Amino acid sequence: MLMKSNDSDRNLTGSPRGEDFAPGAATKPDLKDPNVVLSLLEADQVVAAKEKTRFGRRKLSLGVRVLLWGLRIYAVAMLVLVAVSVLRAIHPMH
Numbered sequence: 001m002l003m004k005s006n007d008s009d010r011n012l013t014g015s016p017r018g019e020d021f022a023p024g025a026a027t028k029p030d031l032k033d034p035n036v037v038l039s040l041l042e043a044d045q046v047v048a049a050k051e052k053t054r055f056g057r058r059k060l061s062l063g064v065r066v067l068l069w070g071l072r073i074y075a076v077a078m079l080v081l082v083a084v085s086v087l088r089a090i091h092p093m094h
Helices: 033-040 045-051 063-092
Strands: none
Touching: none
């Protein structure tokens, strides 16, 4: 009688029960997968690796820099307009 295996017949490694890893048949973990790498590191190693990671300033193209400066100027102009509107609402002119 042939039985289908389902998810409950599998262990945490994904292999069917009874087919656990043999001592001499260990496979190399896929080190390109970040989740596998994080699971292999000790907690202090993860903290040390994260402290070493520094993100520098990114080189932006001329168009992006112009756009960002335009947004800054727009934000300052809108702040001035809001401030003037609030001042006029507080002190109405007769």
